[in-house]
Amino acid sequence: MNRHLISAADLSREDAVLILDTAAELASVADRPIKKLPTLRGRTVVNLFYEDSTRTRTSFEAAAKRLSADVINFSAKGSSVAKGESLKDTALTLEAMGSDAIVVRHPASGAPRRLADWVSGRVINAGDGTHEHPTQALLDAFTMRQRLFSPGGADFSHGGLPAPHSPGPRSPLGGPPGDQRGKGLDGVRVTIVGDILHSRVARSNVLLLDTLGAEVTVVAPPTLMPYAVGTWPCKAGYDLDAELRKTDVVMMLRVQQERMSAAFFPTVREYRRRYGLDTGRMALLPEHAIVMHPGPMNRGVEIAAEVADSPRSTIVAQVTNGVTVRMAVLYLMLGGAAEDAS
Amino acid sequence: MCAMRPEPVHEPGDSQPGNLDRPDRPSQRDQGQQDWKAVLTPEEIRRALSRIAHEILERTHGGEGIVLLGIPTRGTYLARRLSARIGEFEGTPAPVGSLDVTMHRDDLRLRPARALQRTEVPPDGVDGKTVVLVDDVLFSGRTVRAALDALNDLGRPRSVQLAVLVDRGHRELPIRADYVGKNLPTAHREAVRVLLAEIDGEDSVLLGEREA
Numbered sequence: 001m002n003r004h005l006i007s008a009a010d011l012s013r014e015d016a017v018l019i020l021d022t023a024a025e026l027a028s029v030a031d032r033p034i035k036k037l038p039t040l041r042g043r044t045v046v047n048l049f050y051e052d053s054t055r056t057r058t059s060f061e062a063a064a065k066r067l068s069a070d071v072i073n074f075s076a077k078g079s080s081v082a083k084g085e086s087l088k089d090t091a092l093t094l095e096a097m098g099s100d101a102i103v104v105r106h107p108a109s110g111a112p113r114r115l116a117d118w119v120s121g122r123v124i125n126a127g128d129g130t131h132e133h134p135t136q137a138l139l140d141a142f143t144m145r146q147r148l149f150s151p152g153g154a155d156f157s158h159g160g161l162p163a164p165h166s167p168g169p170r171s172p173l174g175g176p177p178g179d180q181r182g183k184g185l186d187g188v189r190v191t192i193v194g195d196i197l198h199s200r201v202a203r204s205n206v207l208l209l210d211t212l213g214a215e216v217t218v219v220a221p222p223t224l225m226p227y228a229v230g231t232w233p234c235k236a237g238y239d240l241d242a243e244l245r246k247t248d249v250v251m252m253l254r255v256q257q258e259r260m261s262a263a264f265f266p267t268v269r270e271y272r273r274r275y276g277l278d279t280g281r282m283a284l285l286p287e288h289a290i291v292m293h294p295g296p297m298n299r300g301v302e303i304a305a306e307v308a309d310s311p312r313s314t315i316v317a318q319v320t321n322g323v324t325v326r327m328a329v330l331y332l333m334l335g336g337a338a339e340d341a342s
Numbered sequence: 343m344c345a346m347r348p349e350p351v352h353e354p355g356d357s358q359p360g361n362l363d364r365p366d367r368p369s370q371r372d373q374g375q376q377d378w379k380a381v382l383t384p385e386e387i388r389r390a391l392s393r394i395a396h397e398i399l400e401r402t403h404g405g406e407g408i409v410l411l412g413i414p415t416r417g418t419y420l421a422r423r424l425s426a427r428i429g430e431f432e433g434t435p436a437p438v439g440s441l442d443v444t445m446h447r448d449d450l451r452l453r454p455a456r457a458l459q460r461t462e463v464p465p466d467g468v469d470g471k472t473v474v475l476v477d478d479v480l481f482s483g484r485t486v487r488a489a490l491d492a493l494n495d496l497g498r499p500r501s502v503q504l505a506v507l508v509d510r511g512h513r514e515l516p517i518r519a520d521y522v523g524k525n526l527p528t529a530h531r532e533a534v535r536v537l538l539a540e541i542d543g544e545d546s547v548l549l550g551e552r553e554a
Contacts, residue, residue: 018457025442025458034495039445331445336455 001332004116004123008134008208013184016211020142021181022328023321029066030324040069043334046099048091049126050076050106055295055319056126056136060103063326069334072099087111088118095119101334104128109200122333130198136294137204139325141185141212143314144249146321147290148188149180186213191243193275194253194302196220196229197264201294202253206234219243221275223264240275244284251292252277252303268301278304282312290314378535382524382547387507390523391420394505395427397521398436402472405432407500409468411441413477413489414459419540420507421476437464441475441496443488463496473499474521478536480506483517508547510534 001015011019029035045064047057057073064071074094091102101122104112109129116123127133190209196202196218209216216234218225229236237243244250255271265271272278277291285291291303291313299305308315382390399405405428412421418440429435442459444450475489486504493502505521510528526549528534533552539545 022458025460028461032495033497036495037445038491039450332455334455335445335450337451337453 003333004112004125005134005329005333006112006116006123006125007132008137008204008211011134011208011211013211013213016138016141016208017182017184019138019325019328019332020145022332023138023142023325024146024180026327026331027321027324029327030320036066036068038068039331039335040064040067043069043100044072044098045069045330045334046072046074046094046102047126048074048076048094048102048104050087050104050111051127053105053127055322056105056133059319059322060124060126060135060326060330062323063330066323066327067330067335069100069330072097087115091115091119095121101330124329124333127200129200130203131200132204132207133200134204134208135322135326135329136201137208138329139318139322140201140205140251140292140294141208142321142325143292143318144185144188144190144214144290145180145183147314147317148185148248148288149183184212184214185209188214188249189247190214190216190249190251191219191240191247192216192234192251192253193219193240193243193277195224195256195264196253197224197226198256199253203232205251206232210234217243217247219275221265221271241281241284244281245286247285248289249292250277250285250289251294253294254296255298255301272301276302276304277307279306279310282307282310285312292318294318378548378550380546381526381549382508384539384545387523387545387547390507391423392427394521394523395424395431398424398474398503398505399428399431401503401520405436407471408436408474409464409466409471409499410436410438410474410476411463411468411489411493412438413475413485414440414442415541416478416536416538417476418460419538420478420505421474424474424476424505437466439463441489441492443485443492446488446491448484448488461492467497468493468499469497470500472501472503474503474505476505478507478538479534480504480509480517480519480522481512481534483513483515486517487515507536508534 002010029037047060049057061071061073072094094102099121101124102115102119103124103126104115105126106112106128109131111128112123112125125132125134192202192205202218206216206218210233217237218229218234219237219240222238225236282291289312291307293303293308293315295315297303297308299308307313398408402408410421410425412418421438425435425438439462440460442461444456444458473493475486477485490502493499503520506519507523508526509519509522510526512530526534528549531552533550535548537544537546537548
């Protein structure tokens with residue numbers, strides 16, 4: 001694995017599967033009486049957030065604390081922090097205080113990459129502008145693997161059709177049936193719907209899911225489809241209903257009002273009618289398919305409340321998995337020797 | 343960091359087969375096989391495990407409330423064999439699981455981060471139970487110390503015992519085994535490898551020189 005985690009494209013398939021396997025093992029920590037491991041004792045993780053965030057920041061904080069790391073939260077909210085030089089100065093100041101890793105969220109695409117050149121510790125991208133959000137992609141991939149490869153889940157060796165339900169006997173030497181370890185997402189069909197243009201979640205997911213062998217389709221109004229989507233390792237479509245009938249996962253993206261500098265669609269009602277996921281549209285999905293949303297949701301815009309609260313929805317599981325996946329990333333980046341010998 | 347298959351070579355400070363990728367170790371049994379001397383045959387391993395199973399039953403008054411926890415990788419398979427053996431003798435196999443100690447090791451910072459192994463605790467947990475930790479080779483004792491810490495986070499057993507297939511000496515901590523398959527006097531520079539049919543295709547304990 002690389003020194004830093006800036007882009008989902010930095011991860012080889014081997015790295016990504018190792019992170020997911022490590023997370024699968026760490027998930028059991030949450031069920032234990034003592035939800036803490038001593039592994040990162042004496043390490044310091046700085047959360048450097050130049051943008052609002054609830055779940056990502058708290059998720060990284062919980063992950064670092066469960067591994068016994070010290071956490072310093074730095075929020076630029078309210079201060080008139082300029083870009084460039086001052087990001088550098090802030091980072092160098094934090095590093096002078098002894099930080100081993102900086103988790104950074106920044107409104108400017110590429111800020112974490114610049115930061116990685118300036119500091120000697122590890123840098124983890126927690127979302128930069130409209131560029132990438134790699135740990136979100138990892139937790140989404142983890143959630144897909146968990147839900148789709150669980151016992152009785154779909155069998156993707158048969159072209160993605162749901163397998164006849166055969167839980168099978170528990171293997172004495174392997175894990176439980178449907179064991180996810182070592183697996184990618186080969187053959188899983190994922191449809192990502194909504195504001196692809198502004199979505200760092202979509203970009204990171206497309207890159208990571210392609211690495212893991214999934215077949216990704218992005219669906220958006222033409223105005224919210226990036227110009228360069230043809231160069232992405234995915235298909236693009238404009239007809240949501242057609243895609244829903246043949247997908248294993250549908251991921252709804254938030255309509256990002258704060259990044260909309262122009263009128264990308266006539267009205268919210270119009271958007272909802274064509275690209276929102278309501279109960280009628282959910283009925284088009286194959287029986288085993290799951291509904292994901294990275295949060296925060298606009299209930300009633302891109303996703304109806306009944307869909308968000310349905311058993312198919314993995315929205316709460318995604319939050320839980322966010323902590324375990326970030327624990328895995330922090331452990332693999334900070335748990336070993338300071339400098340990778342290999 | 344890479345997810346190599348753990349290798350059963352026991353070196354100082356490395357009494358658990360870790361995921362090391364140091365270039366200085368034999369990666370295949372075939373390589374330099376003449377340097378490795380078999381010190382336990384499959385029959386001897388079988389008899390040693392049967393004796394340990396009997397001893398566990400004797401010491402725990404018929405295996406009441408015991409839980410066998412193997413330390414991955416090979417300790418897990420040995421724990422399963424012991425559980426099956428106890429089942430043959432007493433009618434019901436002992437509850438068995440595995441306990442990964444990676445996150446509790448004291449030498450984590452000496453090498454790149456390692457892949458985690460599986461931790462599986464039987465449904466009844468470890469609280470109030472007699473936990474028998476099972477490992478293949480007892481060497482420095484550092485793995486067992488890590489296992490005691492890991493166990494501490496899972497619950498509070500009534501007591502903890504230790505069963506090992508081979509005790510090769512050279513302890514670096516005040517730790518001893520309750521059940522030993524074979525005491526094997528070794529020099530510090532020597533290496534002990536345990537091969538098990540479940541993962542290596544054959545049962546054997548080998549003694550050889552560590553390559554410098």
